[in-house]
Amino acid sequence: MAQRYLIRTYGCQMNEHDSERIAGLLEGDGMVPAEGTDDADVIVLNTCCIRENADNKLYGTLGYLKSLKDDRPDLQIVVGGCLAQKDRELIQERAGHVDVVFGTHNVHRAAELMAEAREHGPILEILEETAADYLASFPTALPAKRDLPYASWVTIQIGCDNNCAFCIVPAVRGPEISRPFGELVAEVERLAAAGVLEVTLLGQNVNSYGRDLTTRLRTIDAGPADTYEAGEAWAIDERRRPRPLFADLLRAVGSIDGIERVRYTSPHPKDLRPETIAAMAETVAVCEHLHLPLQSGSDRILAAMHRGYTAARYLERLDAAVAGVPDLAVSTDIIVGFPGETEDDFEATLEVAAAAEYDYAYTFQYSPRPGTEAADMVDRYVDPATTNDRYERLRTVVERSARAKHQARIGRRERVVVEGPSKRDPSVTSGRTRQNKLVHFTAPQPLKPGTQADVVVVDAAAHYLMGEFREVVAVPRYRTHIPVTAAGVETPAPH
Ligand code: SF4
Numbered sequence: 060m061a062q063r064y065l066i067r068t069y070g071c072q073m074n075e076h077d078s079e080r081i082a083g084l085l086e087g088d089g090m091v092p093a094e095g096t097d098d099a100d101v102i103v104l105n106t107c108c109i110r111e112n113a114d115n116k117l118y119g120t121l122g123y124l125k126s127l128k129d130d131r132p133d134l135q136i137v138v139g140g141c142l143a144q145k146d147r148e149l150i151q152e153r154a155g156h157v158d159v160v161f162g163t164h165n166v167h168r169a170a171e172l173m174a175e176a177r178e179h180g181p182i183l184e185i186l187e188e189t190a191a192d193y194l195a196s197f198p199t200a201l202p203a204k205r206d207l208p209y210a211s212w213v214t215i216q217i218g219c220d221n222n223c224a225f226c227i228v229p230a231v232r233g234p235e236i237s238r239p240f241g242e243l244v245a246e247v248e249r250l251a252a253a254g255v256l257e258v259t260l261l262g263q264n265v266n267s268y269g270r271d272l273t274t275r276l277r278t279i280d281a282g283p284a285d286t287y288e289a290g291e292a293w294a295i296d297e298r299r300r301p302r303p304l305f306a307d308l309l310r311a312v313g314s315i316d317g318i319e320r321v322r323y324t325s326p327h328p329k330d331l332r333p334e335t336i337a338a339m340a341e342t343v344a345v346c347e348h349l350h351l352p353l354q355s356g357s358d359r360i361l362a363a364m365h366r367g368y369t370a371a372r373y374l375e376r377l378d379a380a381v382a383g384v385p386d387l388a389v390s391t392d393i394i395v396g397f398p399g400e401t402e403d404d405f406e407a408t409l410e411v412a413a414a415a416e417y418d419y420a421y422t423f424q425y426s427p428r429p430g431t432e433a434a435d436m437v438d439r440y441v442d443p444a445t446t447n448d449r450y451e452r453l454r455t456v457v458e459r460s461a462r463a464k465h466q467a468r469i470g471r472r473e474r475v476v477v478e479g480p481s482k483r484d485p486s487v488t489s490g491r492t493r494q495n496k497l498v499h500f501t502a503p504q505p506l507k508p509g510t511q512a513d514v515v516v517v518d519a520a521a522h523y524l525m526g527e528f529r530e531v532v533a534v535p536r537y538r539t540h541i542p543v544t545a546a547g548v549e550t551p552a553p554h
Pocket residue numbers: 219220221222223226227228229263264327
């Protein structure tokens with residue numbers, strides 16, 4: 060009988076994407092998904108150290124899994140991801156029943172490490188940096204098993220060169236490395252050929268995509284490899300502009316036949332360039348949605364966070380994007396209660412949030428991540444009651460603009476891509492607009508995920524719209540199983 064696996068994912072889209080790749084690798088080895096912990100032969104915890112109390116939650120889960128392993132010694136327990144990269148041997152010291160620990164630079168080795176552990180006993184493999192064969196470590200260069208068959212994430216860069224005081228990503232994911240332009244275009248072409256209509260370009264700081272590629276390429280003569288590495292628009296430009304490769308990438312990916320929606324996350328406000336806004340406006344497939352993390356509206360706190368922009372500069376760039384891209388939806392991330400945040404600082408955040416008129420926002424109460432600069436600012440921690448109060452006040456402001464933005468859409472005919480039955484009520488169908496708005500509606504017949512349908516918006520809440528079905532405009536083209544293999548990745552021409 061085929062072995063069964065279960066993957067629990069914590070954290071961000073990058074981790075969810077890594078988990079899809081791990082699932083793809085395990086299914087490539089003949090495994091099938093388990094229903095739950097009881098019928099799983101392998102349990103993988105793909106950890107994240109960005110979320111609050113990540114370590115407590117991990118060790119709590121591992122404690123529960125120990126009793127399962129005591130009953131079934133063949134059960135394999137695997138821990139990967141950011142927290143594994145950070146805690147390393149501590150994991151097996153605190154939880155001796157863990158069979159495999161791997162980090163963020165060797166996701167592609169997950170299945171091999173599990174096989175080795177079955178033969179030789181527990182393994183810990185954490186790489187300090189992305190290996191020379193780094194292409195293999197990009198999650199999208201590995202086989203994938205996707206939750207939504209018509210949509211795919213495409214990792215365009217890994218790591219981050221910034222040093223935001225609250226963030227552990229640079230420490231656990233390393234410096235920025237961009238995937239070659241030609242490889243990304245080839246990958247999206249393969250996805251489109253297999254029926255994928257929507258791609259989301261993923262990176263910690265997508266607007267600095269290509270900085271490492273062009274820094275290297277500027278020192279050499281132009282050659283055919285430049286087009287592969289950095290795209291034709293960059294290679295043929297005699298001025299050898301330093302960037303914006305990301306805008307070039309948006310245009311290239313958005314012009315691939317069959318790709319109807321291109322999304323990306325996340326751009327850093329300090330790197331959002333006019334060329335990116337122009338590429339969004341001029342490339343039909345690029346969706347009218349910008350997720351632009353604010354984090355704080357206080358210049359004093361932004362400086363303490365090392366964000367590299369002021370509130371005025373943020374709003375200037377946001378205004379340029381809103382003016383440049385018609386019907387643009389805007390979302391953000393905001394932290395309240397960062398160490399040293401005063402009432403005046405917080406009110407500045409409220410003012411920026413009100414001025415930005417967000418469609419939605421991910422708001423967080425600050426909590427320290429061990430190993431970050433902000434975690435050491437203990438003497439400036441804001442007390443939890445104050446943080447909680449500010450969080451609620453911010454939520455009220457964001458929900459006000461979200462509701463108003465949604466209500467303004469009532470009466471409009473919107474094109475949605477169907478995600479499937481609503482989680483709350485399976486008789487209701489859910490889909491997303493280009494602005495990433497969730498729309499619930501009743502369809503006359505079951506619609507497959509990936510179906511494009513027109514609905515008229517009839518009601519609105521802060522977090523979703525209600526629609527009335529009008530017509531199906533396109534049915535999905537994907538096959539049930541879409542293989543994406545590293546074998547299809549082209550190698551660059553030699554310099
Ligand atoms: S830009 Fe800042 S918040 Fe984003 S991943 Fe890099 S260090 Fe973290």
